[in-house]
Amino acid sequence: MSEKTKAKHHHEPLFRIVKRDDLPWWQAWLIRIAAIVTAVLLVGVISTLLTKGSLGEIYQTMIKGVFGKLFEGGSTTMLWKFLQETAILLCLSLAVTPAFKMKFWNCGAEGQALMGGLASMICMIELGDKLPYPVLLLVIFLTSMLSGAVWGVIPAIFKANYNTNETLFTLMMNYVATQIIKYYVYIEGGGSNTIQPVAEGNLPVIAGNRYLLNVIIVAVLAVALFIYQKYSKQGYEITVVGESQNTARYVGINVKKVIIRTMLLSGAICGIAGMLLVAGTDHSINTNTVGGQGFTAIMVSWLGQFNPFIMVLMSALVVFLRMGTGKVADTCSLNASFADIAVGIVILFVVGCEFFIRYSVKFKHNKKEVK
Amino acid sequence: MAKIALELKNITKTFGAKVIANKDVNLTVYQGEILSILGENGSGKTTLMNMIAGIYFPDEGQISVNGEEAVIASPKDAFSYGIGMIHQHFKLVDVFTAAENIVLGVNDGKYNLNKSKEKIKEICSKYGFSLDLDKKIYTMSVSEKQTVEIIKVLYRGADILILDEPTAVLTPQETSKLFDILRNMRNHGKSIIIITHKLNEVMEISDRVAVLRKGESVGVVNTADVDPHKLTELMVGDKVELNINRTTPKNVSDRLVIKGVTCYNREGVKLLDDVTFTAKAGEILGVAGIAGSGQRELLESIAGLQKLQSGEIIYHNPKTGKSENLRDKTPMQIRNLGVRLSFVPEDRLGMGxxxxxxxxxxxxxxxxxxxxxxxxxxxKPKNLATEIVERLQVVTPSVNTPVRRLSGGNVQKVLVGREIASSPTVLMVAYPVRGLDINSSYTIFNLLNEQKEKGAAVIFVGEDLDALLELSDRIMVIGSGRITGTVDARSATKEEIGLLMTKSTKEGGEDNE
Structure with missing residues (x-):
């Protein structure tokens, strides 16, 4: 505006929020990367304030916490631990993704994975010495998937038929699963409340690495899910149901069937995650086997915008921060919750930056500069 | 000349970099007048009014109220300048009474509902409203809710009232009642701005008309100096030479016979009541009626989306000569029977x-x-998409663009294009030109005619009686879920149809909503 207006009764707002046109993809990614970098810097600065160490030391500790002495020519043990944790988190994230695409808020990955793990555990203990190894593995695989799928499909059946709230239902199912595990550990482990690692029915160690198979299985799952969502008829149906159930009915999609089928799939993948944890990693089970990752997975799925490949990066980021800041907390004897705070900061930035991708902020005085 | 109540100078508003909703709009509103804002959909009427009401803030330009410059950054600011807007979608608390809704949010000392009621009653008697102040909103008809909204604005002391398409949801009788009240308010010195695209209403109610086209003001005229034809020209921009070439139906045969169809909604309200009619191949059957009289349910029943309590839907297959009852069949089953039924629903982005x-x-x-x-x-879908974009001149960056980013007319072209691509034997369209500019409307009408000539049975549910009379071969009138009459579209008059539309509301007034 050329002329300055005189006395104003109401002040023009200092800034306004304006919806943007869709940004080109590379600009959107530039904003996202900038957000992550800022967040990691902020985590570093907060760490230096708390520990009185230098920024460089903090990041060194973090990297050491994730990769160990790999870069000094040390062993790859820590790296594999990092890959393993990323794989498990990714597996759970992949599991909830088809349900989320359908706008079915499956918050029960925790319980579904536990039930899958329980199936593995029972097979290992009860059938471990009765079946030939390959058959045993197959039975473990199938029962774990089935068990997770059953746990996932119960809320889906109620949702499809009575329109119950799936968020609450799946959350409650988590508690039921936890109690079942508690009870099982109680009868199986006797008074000690722990089950000693079982030697039978462990997933095979390939190339001398006990985590490699887990990583491969999850990698295959990620590719398969990507193809399923993008190129299969069922994946297309999931998208339509998620976007508009009215449209789905209008074109003759059986909405109930799609809800139930998708939750069977979601639960089954959770079951696989449980199997990877029990038969592939711990060889035992307790209520903390999944360790809340079923909830972290919800976030990873969102951060990855339901795209399995972006979810790979997001799981890696979350695990990196968790392990790295955990190490910082450890060496500087900070509270263990420090790692959670750090992860929280990064997520806040990553989610928050979406706002700046969708909207731009216009200030009062530079109307001319902003197009 | 009367005093100026509101003045807009060079108002510009853009959304993002590309969408210019308003450009350099100048507008003056006097005290004690009714001004119509006329324009096609997407011409920026509502955006402009939202800036006066404090919902949007202009990028450039100046608003003055009663000769003083005003900065209106929120609806609260707008009220402090005596400006109130009645939106198309009511903003009322359902479980509160009328009086409670009216006083809600007004901070004038101690809360005393009885005292406020006195004040509300004064307003009612001054302008001629009739309203039960203790009635809860959820038991009210649409027209009563609108009355509450208007009183709410007056209670806050508004002198400038903006009404966004107030008649869209009203029956003709309710409309004339509303217009009486508006005239009354004008005579008391209020300024009233009414957004509409119905020309006959503009002619009836307003003193002056401001016409917007593509976000720009193209002129303000005295209503007495113009006729609807002139207004259309102003709105569209050039001389409109649009006529529909209605051919005589050929090879007419019964395609779809509906017998005694009745259905209820979940609350047990009768939506369709013993509906019987025949849709014929090679003919366009228009369906007229007040909005919400059962048109949607009728089409959804045929499409297999509505559960019926009784009745039959018999389809005569032109290829096999066989007849099938489509009742209680899902859309998939209907399709699998070889019935080529296409349906352009009212809710394009939510259903179609x-x-x-x-x-x-x-x-x-x-x-x-x-x-x-x-x-x-x-x-194949890609080829079809490319073909439709080319043939129907859909304006879109590419076939990979999400359809929500297209304008209303282009969305409809995509939907109609898809539905007629399967060469339907029955084509049902609901309000196919709602929200479309005039040129797109005629593209759609021509497509319907083309389908009729190809031998499809076309069922066209419309709201604009002129279009129905021009396009259809027969017009069936529906009121409160009942067929109240069928007329020959070549000889019928609007009055005749209007009578049939209201005939049932008198008899069947028991089921509101």
Whole structure:
């Protein structure tokens, strides 16, 4: 505006929020990367304030916490631990993704994975010495998937038929699963409340690495899910149901069937995650086997915008921060919750930056500069 | 000349970099006048009014109220300048009474509902409202709710009232009642701005008309100096030479016979009441009626989306000569019977299309099951999308653009294009030109005519009686879920149809909503 207006009764707002046109993809990614970098810097600065160490030391500790002495020519043990944790988190994230695409808020990955793990555990203990190894593995695989799928499909059946709230239902199912595990550990482990690692029915160690198979299985799952969502008829149906159930009915999609089928799939993948944890990693089970990752997975799925490949990066980021800041907390004897705070900061930035991708902020005085 | 109540100078508002909603708009509103804002959909009427009401803030330009410059950054600011807007979608608390809604949010000392009621009653008697102040909102008819909204604005002391398409939801009788009140308010010195695109109402109610086209003001005229034809020209920009070439139906035969169809909604209200009619091949059957009289349910019943309590829907297959009853069949089963039934629903993005999917994937909605195996084939849908974009001149960056980013007219072209691509034997369209500019409207009308000539039975549910009379062969009138009459569209008059539309509301007034 050329002329300055005189006395104003109401002040023009200092800034306004304006919806943007869709940004080109590379600009959107530039904003996202900038957000992550800022967040990691902020985590570093907060760490230096708390520990009185230098920024460089903090990041060194973090990297050491994730990769160990790999870069000094040390062993790859820590790296594999990092890959393993990323794989498990990714597996759970992949599991909830088809349900989320359908706008079915499956918050029960925790319980579904536990039930899958329980199936593995029972097979290992009860059938471990009765079946030939390959058959045993197959039975473990199938029962774990089935068990997770059953746990996932119960809320889906109620949702499809009575329109119950799936968020609450799946959350409650988590508690039921936890109690079942508690009870099982109680009868199986006797008074000690722990089950000693079982030697039978462990997933095979390939190339001398006990985590490699887990990583491969999850990698295959990620590719398969990507193809399923993008190129299969069922994946297309999931998208339509998620976007508009009215449209789905209008074109003759059986909405109930799609809800139930998708939750069977979601639960089954959770079951696989449980199997990877029990038969592939711990060889035992307790209520903390999944360790809340079923909830972290919800976030990873969102951060990855339901795209399995972006979810790979997001799981890696979350695990990196968790392990790295955990190490910082450890060496500087900070509270263990420090790692959670750090992860929280990064997520806040990553989610928050979406706002700046969708909207731009216009200030009062530079109307001319902003197009 | 009367005093100026409101003045807009060079108002510009853009959304994002590309969408210019208003450009350099100048507008003056006097005290004690009714000004109509006229324009096609998307011409920026509502955006302009939202800036006066404090919902949007202009990028450039100046608003003055009573000769003083005003900065209106929120609806609260707007009220402090005596400006109130009645929106198309009411903003009322359902479980509160009328009086409670009216005083809600007004901070004038101690809360004393009885005292406020006195004040409300004064307003009512001054302008001629009749309203039961203790009635709860959820038991009210649409017209009563609108009355509450208007009183709410007056109670806050508004002198400038903006009404956004107030008659869209009213019956003709309710409309004339509203207009009486508006005239009354004008005579008391209020300024009233009414957004509309119905020309006859503009002629009836307003003193002056401001016409917007593509976000720009193209002129303000005295209503007495113009006729509807002149207004249309102003609105569209050039001389409109639009006529529909209605041919005499050929090879007419019964295609769809509906017998005694009755259905209820979940609350047990009768939506369709013993509906019987025949849709014939090679003919356009218009369906007229007040909004919400059962048109939607009628089409959804035929499409297999509505559960029926009784009745039959008999389809005569022109290929096999066989007859099938479509009642209680799902859309899939109907399709599998070889019935080529196409349906352009009223809710385009919520039912006919998926807004977040691109044009190709939307083409696939009807055909994605084709072909063996579990994977999609996108080749044919892609060709179809390209073909439709070219043939119907859909304005879009590419076929990979999500349809929600297209304008209303282009969305409809995509939807109609897909539905007629399967060469339907029955084509049902609901309000196919709602929200479309005049040129797109005629593209759609011509497509319907083309289908009729190809021998489809076309069922056209419309709201604009002029269009119905011009396009249809027969017009069936529906009121409160009942067929109140069928007339020959070539000889019938609007008055005749209007009578049939209201005939049933008198008899069947027991079921409101």
């Amino acid at each position: 299309l998926v807004g977040n999917m691109d044009i190709i994937d939307n083409m696939m909605l009807r055909s994605y099951r084709r072909g063996k195996g579990m994977f999609l084939r996108r080749k």
